[in-house]
Amino acid sequence: MSGTLQFDLVAPERSLASGQASSVLIPGADGDMVAMPDHAPVVTGLRPGIVTAEIDGGVQEYVVTGGFAQITMEGATILADEALPKAEATSEFLDERIAAAKESQDDAAGAAADEAAKRVADLETLKGML
Amino acid sequence: MPSLKDLKTRIDSVKSTRKITQAMQMVAAAKLRRAEDAASAARPYAERFDAVLAGLAAGIGDDGPQLLKGTGSDQTWLLVVMTSERGLCGGFNSSIVKLAKAQAKKLVEDGKTAKILTVGKKGREQLRREYSDHFVGHVDLSEVKRVGYTNAQDIASDVLARFDAGEFDVAMIYFNKFESVISQVPQELQIIPAKIEASEDATVFDYEPGDEEILTELLPRGVATQIFAALLENGASEQGARMSAMDNATRNAGEMIDKLTIQFNRTRQAVITNELIEIISGAEAL
Numbered sequence: 001m002s003g004t005l006q007f008d009l010v011a012p013e014r015s016l017a018s019g020q021a022s023s024v025l026i027p028g029a030d031g032d033m034v035a036m037p038d039h040a041p042v043v044t045g046l047r048p049g050i051v052t053a054e055i056d057g058g059v060q061e062y063v064v065t066g067g068f069a070q071i072t073m074e075g076a077t078i079l080a081d082e083a084l085p086k087a088e089a090t091s092e093f094l095d096e097r098i099a100a101a102k103e104s105q106d107d108a109a110g111a112a113a114d115e116a117a118k119r120v121a122d123l124e125t126l127k128g129m130l
Numbered sequence: 131m132p133s134l135k136d137l138k139t140r141i142d143s144v145k146s147t148r149k150i151t152q153a154m155q156m157v158a159a160a161k162l163r164r165a166e167d168a169a170s171a172a173r174p175y176a177e178r179f180d181a182v183l184a185g186l187a188a189g190i191g192d193d194g195p196q197l198l199k200g201t202g203s204d205q206t207w208l209l210v211v212m213t214s215e216r217g218l219c220g221g222f223n224s225s226i227v228k229l230a231k232a233q234a235k236k237l238v239e240d241g242k243t244a245k246i247l248t249v250g251k252k253g254r255e256q257l258r259r260e261y262s263d264h265f266v267g268h269v270d271l272s273e274v275k276r277v278g279y280t281n282a283q284d285i286a287s288d289v290l291a292r293f294d295a296g297e298f299d300v301a302m303i304y305f306n307k308f309e310s311v312i313s314q315v316p317q318e319l320q321i322i323p324a325k326i327e328a329s330e331d332a333t334v335f336d337y338e339p340g341d342e343e344i345l346t347e348l349l350p351r352g353v354a355t356q357i358f359a360a361l362l363e364n365g366a367s368e369q370g371a372r373m374s375a376m377d378n379a380t381r382n383a384g385e386m387i388d389k390l391t392i393q394f395n396r397t398r399q400a401v402i403t404n405e406l407i408e409i410i411s412g413a414e415a416l
Binding site for chain 1 (some may be wrong): 182337339343
């Protein structure tokens with residue numbers, strides 16, 4: 001089938017989605033990117049955000065809290081630390097993550113503290129998007 | 131010769147034991163199905179993870195991070211021995227402990243240092259007698275109903291913190307791989323430094339941010355993923371082992387009941403015969 005790529009979204013405890021998608025929006029560590037067929041091969045880290053896949057004209061959205069993604073010419077594989085369909089994500093779920101991130105921000109120093117601060121900000125933006 | 135009453139009590143007690151082992155077998159069967167599902171649900175992640183890591187590691191030269199290349203020494207070893215929290219599962223724990231003991235013995239003979247981190251109290255109990263001075267820590271999972279990725283992450287961050295503190299050079303994990311209900315194979319697996327099979331896929335990837343950053347992010351996750359996979363395999367193996375152990379126990383109890391029942395019947399017959407003889411000889415004496 002032309003015009004689609006193999007899209008897989010897996011978390012450590014389960015596999016969430018697998019199928020042919022025409023495009024996948026990925027919240028990359030350095031900014032959002034859209035994977036389409038014949039994309040140049042990339043491996044990127046993920047920041048907390050929403051993965052949007054266009055499958056058969058419909059749109060599926062998943063909340064991810066981090067991880068990384070591998071994009072090849074044929075497909076996009078997202079290995080999320082934690083992932084769940086957007087409809088199932090609650091603000092309580094994110095509040096827990098934000099609290100944990102804030103805690104590690106308080107413990108960290110230097111560059112690690114900056115990263116932790118960014119994670120807190122990303123999580124809070126994500127919460128606003130729900 | 132036990133009395134009739136003694137035999138009756140014995141039979142009753144074996145019968146209730148059989149009921150318990152039967153119930154445990156059925157519980158283990160139900161839990162086994164869940165554990166197998168969990169293990170197979172986690173497999174896609176682990177497989178893809180390995181593939182990405184293999185592609186990444188292939189492009190890294192000799193000066194990669196220590197988690198990949200090692201510390202350059204193999205003097206101190208950390209053995210992570212994963213066993214169950216509960217007993218009554220046949221040779222499940224002993225087979226893991228046996229493998230770990232063999233490795234510890236070899237290390238000591240070679241003049242190296244073996245440190246042991248136990249997960250699950252059954253293995254700790256078995257190792258305590260000979261190797262208690264090698265213990266560096268213990269992870270208690272007895273309160274955990276369903277092993278999740280967070281449990282694996284906790285163990286992994288403990289191991290990684292020790293590695294960063296220079297406490298050991300090589301880490302191995304010990305667990306049982308689930309083959310089938312009647313067969314669980316004890317495994318040893320090196321997790322630090324990471325052993326990565328070379329990938330045949332020659333695709334050249336761009337890395338965002340950089341490849342080193344990604345690799346330093348990925349390697350600790352790899353440790354957690356391997357530990358998680360081992361925990362799940364172990365979980366399924368434990369239930370499988372318990373199921374077949376309880377199946378045996380149930381069968382043995384059945385055999386014992388049969389034997390005791392025969393003995394009970396014979397004894398009763400002997401008592402009756404005895405009474406008859408007494409009556410008849412009493413009558414004849416008149």
